[in-house]
Amino acid sequence: MFRDRRHAGELLAGLLGSYRGQARTMVLALPRGGVPVGAVVARDLGLPLDVFTVRKIGAPHQPELAIGAVAAGGVLVLDERATGSMNISRETLDAAVAREREELLRRERLYRGERPPLNLQGCTAILVDDGLATGYTMLAAVRAVRTQQPARVVVAVPVAPPSTIERLKSEADEIVCVHSTENMFAVxxxxxxxxxxxxxxxxATMNDID
Structure with a gap:
């Protein structure tokens, strides 16, 4: 059990010690919950921090249930099995994707402000969130980061089920997780x-690092 996101970040940073002060390495926090975790990780490891915006696509009648996600750069990930079993129409799905892409752009402008676009080519990107359930938001983030040709992509989270970690293994170069259990309902x-x-x-967190 973590006291709060700061505590989770401290424990996570302890597992990422090999990246401390490493050149061309950046912590990318997934807003909003991943930002306070990522801020602690970046501080403890002496690494730069930025945000990488991603939005979950929730099921029409169960918004907390992720059926996919959109990320910066136009990346879209969908759970085709779930959308099929729920009989979600293409029109409904397209509307949900468009809605989340609009919110993604709003948050991108709000959080990154006047910062120049991220340039991750040849860098190590450490993607941080406060935890994973289905993992679709992180999957979308990893795929979006990959389009920038980084040298290495690391997924770092305080908690996630083994099945989600397994799904991400073929996408990320390394996955670091403080606590993994299948017996979880929500992060x-x-x-x-x-x-x-x-x-x-x-x-406020992003302004503090400027």
Whole structure:
């Protein structure tokens, strides 16, 4: 059990010690919950921090159930089996994707402001979130980062089920996880304090590193 996202970041940083101060290495936090975790990881390892925006696509009648995700650069990941079993129409799915892409762009402008576009070619990118359930948001993030031809992509999270980690193994060069268990309903159950991270908190964190 993690006290909060800061505590989770401290434990995660402890497993990433080999990257401490490493040249051409960047921590990319997935907003919003991954930002306070990523900020601690970046601070403890002496690495630069930025955000990498990604949005979950929720099932029409179960918005908390991820059926896919969109990420910066136009990357789209869908669980075709889930969309088929739920009989989600193409029209409904297209509308959901368009809605999340619009929100993705809003957050990208809000969080990154005037920062230049990310250039990850030849770099090591450490993607950080506060935890994974289905893992579709992280999968979309990894694929989007890959389009920039980084030297290495590392997925780093405090908690995730083994099945999700297994799904990501063929996509990432390394996966670092503090606690892995299949017996999980939601990421929040592994935190004593899992309050929602706000847009203002994300912006404040990013402004602190400027």
């Amino acid at each position: 929040g159950e592994f935190y004593e304090d899992f309050r929602q991270v706000t847009d203002d908190e994300v912006r």
